[in-house]
Amino acid sequence: MSFGFQVTSRDGGARRGVMTTPHGAVETPAFMPVGTQGAVKGVTQRDLEALGAEILLSNTYHLYLRPGDGLIARQGGLHRFAGWPRPILTDSGGYQVFSLASRRTIDEQGARFQSHLDGSAHLLTPEKAADIQAQLGSDVAMVLDECLALPAEAGAARTSMERTLRWAARARTRFLEIRAGTASGVIVTNPGQAQFGIVQGGVYPDLREESAEQTVKVGFEGYAIGGLSVGEPADVMYDIVARTAPRLPEDRPRYLMGVGTPSDIVEAVARGIDLFDCVLPTRNARNGQLFTSAGRINIRNARYAEDNGPPDPACECYTCRTFSRAYLRHLIHAGEINAATLNTLHNLHFYLDTLRRIRESVSFGRFESFRVAFHQGLSGQPHDS
Amino acid sequence: MSFGFQVTSRDGGARRGVMTTPHGAVETPAFMPVGTQGAVKGVTQRDLEALGAEILLSNTYHLYLRPGDGLIARQGGLHRFAGWPRPILTDSGGYQVFSLASRRTIDEQGARFQSHLDGSAHLLTPEKAADIQAQLGSDVAMVLDECLALPAEAGAARTSMERTLRWAARARTRFLEIRAGTASGVIVTNPGQAQFGIVQGGVYPDLREESAEQTVKVGFEGYAIGGLSVGEPADVMYDIVARTAPRLPEDRPRYLMGVGTPSDIVEAVARGIDLFDCVLPTRNARNGQLFTSAGRINIRNARYAEDNGPPDPACECYTCRTFSRAYLRHLIHAGEINAATLNTLHNLHFYLDTLRRIRESVSFGRFESFRVAFHQGLSGQPHDS
Numbered sequence: 001m002s003f004g005f006q007v008t009s010r011d012g013g014a015r016r017g018v019m020t021t022p023h024g025a026v027e028t029p030a031f032m033p034v035g036t037q038g039a040v041k042g043v044t045q046r047d048l049e050a051l052g053a054e055i056l057l058s059n060t061y062h063l064y065l066r067p068g069d070g071l072i073a074r075q076g077g078l079h080r081f082a083g084w085p086r087p088i089l090t091d092s093g094g095y096q097v098f099s100l101a102s103r104r105t106i107d108e109q110g111a112r113f114q115s116h117l118d119g120s121a122h123l124l125t126p127e128k129a130a131d132i133q134a135q136l137g138s139d140v141a142m143v144l145d146e147c148l149a150l151p152a153e154a155g156a157a158r159t160s161m162e163r164t165l166r167w168a169a170r171a172r173t174r175f176l177e178i179r180a181g182t183a184s185g186v187i188v189t190n191p192g193q194a195q196f197g198i199v200q201g202g203v204y205p206d207l208r209e210e211s212a213e214q215t216v217k218v219g220f221e222g223y224a225i226g227g228l229s230v231g232e233p234a235d236v237m238y239d240i241v242a243r244t245a246p247r248l249p250e251d252r253p254r255y256l257m258g259v260g261t262p263s264d265i266v267e268a269v270a271r272g273i274d275l276f277d278c279v280l281p282t283r284n285a286r287n288g289q290l291f292t293s294a295g296r297i298n299i300r301n302a303r304y305a306e307d308n309g310p311p312d313p314a315c316e317c318y319t320c321r322t323f324s325r326a327y328l329r330h331l332i333h334a335g336e337i338n339a340a341t342l343n344t345l346h347n348l349h350f351y352l353d354t355l356r357r358i359r360e361s362v363s364f365g366r367f368e369s370f371r372v373a374f375h376q377g378l379s380g381q382p383h384d385s
Numbered sequence: 386m387s388f389g390f391q392v393t394s395r396d397g398g399a400r401r402g403v404m405t406t407p408h409g410a411v412e413t414p415a416f417m418p419v420g421t422q423g424a425v426k427g428v429t430q431r432d433l434e435a436l437g438a439e440i441l442l443s444n445t446y447h448l449y450l451r452p453g454d455g456l457i458a459r460q461g462g463l464h465r466f467a468g469w470p471r472p473i474l475t476d477s478g479g480y481q482v483f484s485l486a487s488r489r490t491i492d493e494q495g496a497r498f499q500s501h502l503d504g505s506a507h508l509l510t511p512e513k514a515a516d517i518q519a520q521l522g523s524d525v526a527m528v529l530d531e532c533l534a535l536p537a538e539a540g541a542a543r544t545s546m547e548r549t550l551r552w553a554a555r556a557r558t559r560f561l562e563i564r565a566g567t568a569s570g571v572i573v574t575n576p577g578q579a580q581f582g583i584v585q586g587g588v589y590p591d592l593r594e595e596s597a598e599q600t601v602k603v604g605f606e607g608y609a610i611g612g613l614s615v616g617e618p619a620d621v622m623y624d625i626v627a628r629t630a631p632r633l634p635e636d637r638p639r640y641l642m643g644v645g646t647p648s649d650i651v652e653a654v655a656r657g658i659d660l661f662d663c664v665l666p667t668r669n670a671r672n673g674q675l676f677t678s679a680g681r682i683n684i685r686n687a688r689y690a691e692d693n694g695p696p697d698p699a700c701e702c703y704t705c706r707t708f709s710r711a712y713l714r715h716l717i718h719a720g721e722i723n724a725a726t727l728n729t730l731h732n733l734h735f736y737l738d739t740l741r742r743i744r745e746s747v748s749f750g751r752f753e754s755f756r757v758a759f760h761q762g763l764s765g766q767p768h769d770s
Contacts, residue, residue: 322468
């Protein structure tokens with residue numbers, strides 16, 4: 001199967017579709033669980049399949065440093081290495097260079113940094129990010145973008161956005177060389193890989209519009225909106241998404257990177273977004289925070305010590321069908337690994353089920369009533385945390 | 386279903402049987418995965434059912450301290466609390482008092498100690514251990530025994546063995562009061578609970594024989610051999626088992642506590658043992674040690690960095706069917722929770738499958754040839770660790 005995307009129904013600004021990849025189809029809008037190092041923390045690949053996950057995100061920065069994209073390529077690529085036969089999207093590594101690496105310096109060539117693991121020196125260029133992802137063999141590769149330091153004045157945001165555009169063109173050139181088989185030294189483990197461009201421009205609508213237009217001119221199989229959900233108010237994010245999405249091609253998938261809360265996802269779908277990824281359901285699960293249809297609860301809370309009800313009475317996941325709040329509280333206080341597993345199973349089920357309900361509501365022209373009911377449910381009870 | 390035990394076939398000293406409990410039947414010889422705090426570290430209850438585990442062991446000491454046997458009783462007992470509907474055996478807490486607690490002192494009344502969690506002071510008596518286990522509602526409760534400090538002279542071993550006998554009588558008296566409903570203040574969550582006595586006596590065959598005879602005189606639903614696999618040579622352990630097992634009733638299950646390696650289990654079955662528990666498959670999994678049909682390997686080893694074969698080519702578990710040694714090595718070096726899960730799934734499969742093969746070989750009168758082939762397989766390749 002080669003890469004493609006088709007919108008199958010629309011409801012207001014929301015759309016439902018199917019993204020096809022060399023490793024199978026993904027129904028959109030879709031949420032991608034984050035498997036940073038080739039594994040989603042706390043749950044196995046068969047758990048993910050049982051939950052209905054159709055696509056995972058994996059982090060290029062981490063896999064490049066350990067175990068190395070060369071090793072993964074020699075093992076046949078990331079799908080085979082990680083035992084995950086379905087679609088995978090990899091980021092470019094840029095965000096982690098900005099958030100994890102030390103002594104990073106950025107210039108026109110790329111990002112120089114030291115590994116957070118062993119201090120070794122590395123240079124990540126747009127071409128190198130494409131090469132690494134070609135070796136990983138993800139179904140969707142992302143271009144290297146510059147992550148703007150916040151808060152950013154309009155001038156700095158423009159400078160950064162323009163560099164991201166130049167990097168996008170370089171990344172596309174390299175990607176096409178890889179696809180043509182003329183990139184020497186690169187083990188291409190997934191010849192059908194697609195590449196997405198990334199719109200930047202901070203919180204400035206005019207910069208976002210210009211970035212969108214110019215990124216589309218470079219030409220990619222899909223487009224992401226980056227640099228949001230980084231501390232700005234939710235309504236600012238929604239506004240940027242609302243202004244940017246319409247400037248992206250109707251017939252290509254739109255991916256809002258690193259977003260977000262369940263509410264953020266519903267609101268972004270309303271504004272035309274098709275793909276999401278976020279560490280919230282998995283990371284927060286490990287800290288005891290559970291997403292429920294009535295809001296978030298923190299299972300560490302003393303009020304749950306003798307609560308024999310399920311985490312979310314409206315939920316049909318394995319955790320909610322089998323275990324009580326009292327037991328889950330015990331596990332996390334006792335430091336049991338299983339706390340991470342059972343909480344993660346629940347939170348991922350909540351996210352993936354929310355996306356299933358979104359898709360269904362779009363199909364039946366009921367997205368707006370779903371959206372209202374969803375937000376009302378979340379506000380039905382005070383949050384623990 | 387009430388507690389019972391029936392031997393269904395014999396082959397030399399080995400025997401196959403069925404132990405029935407209020408929560409279902411257990412085919413013996415059986416291995417009990419250890420779920421110290423009401424959870425087997427790294428694997429979920431549904432994973433355990435899929436692996437074919439029929440009975441779990443849980444630790445009274447840990448559950449008494451956290452979340453407390455009172456809380457678990459109010460939640461309906463340990464089966465309901467932990468979402469495990471099948472049989473559970475609980476130890477008495479004595480071993481953990483000796484190995485984990487601080488400032489412990491033993492006298493005729495019982496064991497005084499301070500919690501390893503918060504330093505709080507506690508007194509565990511034979512009666513109290515019975516009460517706690519009645520509140521947990523396990524299917525098999527163990528009597529409180531005195532754990533001998535090693536090495537022990539014959540005199541000290543005798544003194545300790547005799548105290549364990551007096552404690553066994555007190556534990557039985559209390560158990561019968563609980564069963565009769567005359568133990569006030571105890572929430573009995575499993576009226577069909579059975580109680581096992583424990584044979585002690587160190588490495589002294591005459592003490593073991595005397596302990597066995599006197600423990601049988603007290604009268605229990607089953608009998609354990611305690612105080613082995615604590616540092617003595619394997620042949621000493623095998624010899625004590627060989628001398629002790631025949632002094633225990635033919636029609637009651639025999640449980641060798643805390644044992645052991647796969648070889649130990651095969652050798653103990655040959656000497657008439659029916660039940661085993663051990664932390665080796667689960668604890669060692671978390672450290673990267675995998676039990677295979679050709680011996681143990683440590684998946685952290687550099688030699689596996691690019692090894693695309695399964696951990697054990699002869700194994701049919703999920704881990705071996707899905708993942709390579711290279712991937713499992715990556716996961717443990719990357720500190721991923723999934724390393725614990727996947728390694729534990731494999732090791733428990735290896736143990737449970739070994740017991741399945743033992744039972745089958747006994748049924749078909751081929752235990753001796755199984756035993757020879759099993760040991761030959763293990764010695765086929767040098768161990769990593």
